[in-house]
Amino acid sequence: MDTILVVNAGSSSLKFEVFAAGSTLARLLKGQMEGIGTAPHLTVKSAGGERVANENYSCENVPDLLAAMRLVGEWLRERQEGRLIAVGHRVVHGGPDHTRPARIDQNLVDELERYAPLAPLHQPNNLAPIRVLLERQPQLVQVACFDTAFHRGHDPMTDHYAIPARYFDEGVRRYGFHGLSYEYVAGRLAEVAPGISNGRVIVAHLGSGASLCALWQGRSVECTLGFTALDGLPMGTRCGQIDPGVLLYLLQQHGMTPAQLQDLLYKESGLKGLSGISNDVRDLLASDSAGAALALDHFVHRMGLNAGALAAALGGLDAFVFTAGVGENSAVMRERIAGKLSWLGASLDARRNDGGELLVSTDDSKVAIYVVPTDEELMIARHTFALIAA
Ligand code: ADP
Numbered sequence: 001m002d003t004i005l006v007v008n009a010g011s012s013s014l015k016f017e018v019f020a021a022g023s024t025l026a027r028l029l030k031g032q033m034e035g036i037g038t039a040p041h042l043t044v045k046s047a048g049g050e051r052v053a054n055e056n057y058s059c060e061n062v063p064d065l066l067a068a069m070r071l072v073g074e075w076l077r078e079r080q081e082g083r084l085i086a087v088g089h090r091v092v093h094g095g096p097d098h099t100r101p102a103r104i105d106q107n108l109v110d111e112l113e114r115y116a117p118l119a120p121l122h123q124p125n126n127l128a129p130i131r132v133l134l135e136r137q138p139q140l141v142q143v144a145c146f147d148t149a150f151h152r153g154h155d156p157m158t159d160h161y162a163i164p165a166r167y168f169d170e171g172v173r174r175y176g177f178h179g180l181s182y183e184y185v186a187g188r189l190a191e192v193a194p195g196i197s198n199g200r201v202i203v204a205h206l207g208s209g210a211s212l213c214a215l216w217q218g219r220s221v222e223c224t225l226g227f228t229a230l231d232g233l234p235m236g237t238r239c240g241q242i243d244p245g246v247l248l249y250l251l252q253q254h255g256m257t258p259a260q261l262q263d264l265l266y267k268e269s270g271l272k273g274l275s276g277i278s279n280d281v282r283d284l285l286a287s288d289s290a291g292a293a294l295a296l297d298h299f300v301h302r303m304g305l306n307a308g309a310l311a312a313a314l315g316g317l318d319a320f321v322f323t324a325g326v327g328e329n330s331a332v333m334r335e336r337i338a339g340k341l342s343w344l345g346a347s348l349d350a351r352r353n354d355g356g357e358l359l360v361s362t363d364d365s366k367v368a369i370y371v372v373p374t375d376e377e378l379m380i381a382r383h384t385f386a387l388i389a390a
Helices: 067-080 106-114 123-136 166-170 179-192 244-253 258-269 270-276 281-286 288-314 324-329 329-341 350-353 376-389
Strands: 002-009 015-019 026-033 042-048 052-058 084-093 141-146 201-206 210-216 218-222 318-324 368-371
Touching: 002 067, 002 123, 002 376, 015 067, 015 210, 015 318, 015 376, 026 067, 026 376, 042 067, 042 210, 067 123, 067 350, 084 123, 084 376, 106 123, 123 141, 141 179, 141 376, 179 210, 179 218, 179 318, 179 376, 201 288, 201 324, 218 288, 244 258, 270 281, 281 288, 281 329, 288 324, 288 329, 318 324, 324 329, 329 368
Parallel strands: 002 084, 084 141, 201 318, 318 368
Antiparallel strands: 002 015, 015 026, 026 042, 042 052, 201 210, 210 218
């Protein structure tokens, strides 16, 4: 049996999945090492959802991502049958030129390294396991799947910032992210709602990172995330859209260093910063504090504004799709957000929404509302499989 390993490496977690690559792809294992460097914990589940590993490690054993990678590698080699034919990696930033996944070699790693300042929390972590595997197993096929690639079909006009054009040429432009998720959801929508998937659709990826993507005929035409993963909606700990004047103020009046500013905008802002309690929507929904209410009200308000902007980009709206952690699991947040779309003719069906159905709008809603669970790992496995088959 041939297998494909999918790796999604973050700052404190390493997610991985193994797929059997036969005539089709079949998921075998899904695992993650969380709490790297603080309270390392490995969980692995089989395709049927049965827990096959649930182990704690000491920080000395798993101090960093590379140690986690080594440990997961050993775990897989000991227990996983089959022949590993390729590794597919999630790479958050592919820059301006990568419109599709790419086979990894040293030149590509060097190129992708240049985008680290544009995704400081993600890109270095995404590249670390790639570099190690390239060094230790140079024959192993590795494929980089970019979160930016799906948005590369945008009209270049939309990807400009209104600053002198030479900066666009230098790479200061709107890239958009969560592309693997949007690509998967666009594909699913074509299966479950073929009539609608060709129309004007907004997909809301609402996880710890959050963004909206405008799809026209299944292709991205706009995204609320831009040059970095800070723009658009407020997120768990990231600020979302902010007047650049605020940054000048913080630099000039508070004497903040770039590193302090980066920390503030990526790690201390968003729902966490507003609420002063938590970045997790579940905690905020469970709290009766004024901070939690402010954070959720603000999030829903900004969702409405951004959805309006994307509907304008599409010239109207045929469907709105919820996905990722908040979008898939929180009926309450879906209800609140759908309320902001009522002026577009969207009407949520409370029973369908509570019942976890795929279509959650009323029969007479002018905008169909769907809940489509995302699967970025399957998307990566598919791309990796397709690339080696080609
Ligand atoms: P990530 O963006 O880290 O890949 P997810 O897409 O799984 O993760 O989203 C994680 C977020 O989803 C959590 O921070 C939490 O706020 C939110 N979430 C998960 N389940 C629920 C739920 N039942 N109700 C509200 N929010 C939820």
